[in-house]
Amino acid sequence: MVVTSSVDRRLLTRMSCRSLIPVFCIFLSCVTHAASEVLYSEDFEKFDVSKPPKDVAISGGGDVTVVDDPARGKVLCIKTAGGAYPGLTFTLDINKVRGGTLKFTVAGKCPGEVAIIADKPWAKPKLVLVAKDKAGKDTYGGGHLEGNKPDWQDLTATFKVGDDIESVQIALRAELAACEVFFDGLKIELEGGGAPAAAGTTPPPANPATPAAAKDPKAVAGKTTTKPLDNTPAGRSPKKIFEDGGMIFGPEIAAALKKAIKPGATPNTILVIGPGLPFKEMDNFKPIGKWQALPLAKELTGPTATPAHLLALLPSFLGKNKPEVVVFFAETTGTRKPTNDERFDWEDLARICKRMGALPVFGVPAAGTQEELRKDLLEGVNLAFAPAVDLKAPSTVPKRIAHLLDLFDRHIFERTPVDAPVAGVIKAPDEE
């Protein structure tokens, strides 16, 4: 990717043609993924700390557990009072990786403090590679997490395994510093040819349930702006932000929402509620395809349907009507002041939906309007790992929601093949 980046920019500038972007992405994908092989892909959904796979070791000095994360399901949690290196260590088959290039990626977060050790500024929670050469000298690579950041951070690094390397280990660990750190979605890939591995020595994926990595260059399609973490439909979700697509969505959100799916929801039903209704452009909202909107529920719409009010009424409504998707419209006008716990209220509405098998979507007032409310809502969206739609250009909102439903069909419900042609009506709003 580094090699081709300058070419990318020149070509993109010259062509200035959006329709060629997907083609170009496929080309890039061919270049970067053609020879890669996934050695490990671990999402911790079925990881048992008491029985780790044979090539995975757990180091002590702290608590290494698998916990539930509201956004990502099961994740690895390392809690330590400091003074040790607790975590997981993956030992790679040197015969297989020697001569190749390792690429390792993980998402991590460290919402609390990391106690900095004055004379050891490197002592932090890390994704770290330790390679030992024939002379016994260690070489380190990887990346570290910053403390006091509740958001998930992506750590990625590469390492060329030289011929003199005798052993390679990759670890997720806290190094000496007291902290609480979470990791998810570890992926270790080998690019390029290594020495041929002896038969039977290749470590299997730590979680056999996780599909093998993408070898299909078509894996990267559409408007993808980031490299997918895996080749599942959820992993291949396009990354979207308000400034590029008018919505918040992506592989991590898709993966989190996929875990929320429960049997019993009425397929292809969408419920639109919230204090921001009525929203003129949604009056005649008719989602395309099989999607059907439930009739507006009076008690769940209008100025009185504040988040706190919805917390009290939504669960019983969801229990009775079982929609598959719930879209919350926040107020784009009005004078309501957010409560002190507004962000938690929005977060908990998303949690209620997920707990009851519905996927939440939030309509967020445009920047510059309802600033306080918008800030709280976006914090709630962030905490809940939920998708959101920008209500900036009201006329595009129904199309954005329709587009999001199409993405749900492809990447979460998997009712539509990911690579199926996009119906003309559901073009991404910013492609129009």
Added chain:
Amino acid sequence: MRTIPAFTLLAFACTLGTAVFSGEPAKEKDAPPPPEKKEPPKRPFPALQQVIWYEDFEGVGEKMSYMEGAKVAAENPFPPMKDNACLELGEQDKNNKTRWVVVKPLQVSAKFPDGTAPNQIGFYMNVWLEESGTIKLKCAHKGGDYEDNFMVSKEKVWTPVFFKLADLRNKANRADAANLIEKMEIFYVPREKKEFKKAYLDDLLITTGVPKGDILLPAVQKARQQITGMIKTTAKDGYNFSQTNQETLKAALKTTGPAKRRNKAVLAFGSRPEDAAELVKGLTAAAPKLKLTGYTFSGGEVPEMGPAGGLDDTRVFLPANLARTDAEFVLILLSASDAKLPGRPADSVRLAIDRSFEQGAIPIVALPPVIPGLADKEKKDLDGFVNAVSNLCGNKGVSVIDTAVAIKSATNPMDGAELSAAGLDAVAALAAAAMKHIETNVILAKR
């Protein structure tokens, strides 16, 4: 025509000159400062606003942080005083064989005179002296001190002693309404001054507007008994409740609760979905024994999906369950697994408490049980969670159930790290007792 005196003109000219010289408008300089909003003084007995402070030394332990030089004698050695504890004055001056006690009234929010005329501030106390002598009261404020003496001629009987703040003086110093007394010293000087004689003190009462505290004393003692009877501690009773809880709960329900009484219903959230039914069973069984009559009990639910359980469910489904049941009480049972939730799990407890109050229900929180054999780190995390929740509940006036005390007498109360059916029954029984107590002291008292 009225003549303007030269002095007035001169004063005006000076003011104007100063304003012009300083470049500021005279109007702003002369503007009177805005009146300070003074909060009403805090009184120990809301119904007895004349009482600034009262101490009968019952149930306070041997030492109090706001008193020095003396110790509490738990057993009153000299009947016929009705109560048990009194204060034994400590030795102070070897030459005069003086005994004393130092009291720091600000530490117990006793502010005086603080604007009240000194002749309206009275002190009352009962003393028992082995030998007749003098009781001296000395009050100190930032700018000085003043004192007064009271001769006690009776020996070895409880004798009332009175002082009036206006009578305290020391050379040029006298009490002033603007003073704020920071330290009170009560001395006993025996008549002979040959050896230290025993001296005891009880019913220390500071009043306003009442010259003689003995008139007020019976009412004060009654009010105190009511408060003492209301106090519950986790160590002794398994749950806590105090006058502070009472006031905070009343204030919270006054602000957010409905004007009329809610349903006599109780909502219970367990730490696991299967706990709710057992808690309801335990509450239902315990209620008649405690005369907690007319109540219905139900467990938290996820609509159409079954029982709710765990802190996450409690937090998000509490409002919907309160809307369903219109419950008056919410029992929230926590567990060690709640302490392991990502982020700050105590925040979830806070949200559950706040949401209960917002819907006019009174929350009661049962702390996680103690789990034997935890690793040091796990134990530390659990302790941290318990401390955070305890502090939170303390600030919000929410009663806390110490699960360890609740299950002490239960047979096999634990099932691994969670409570067994027997453990849940024991917690439910204690929760019912707490509800009965709160009903008596908050809900019915409010009405």
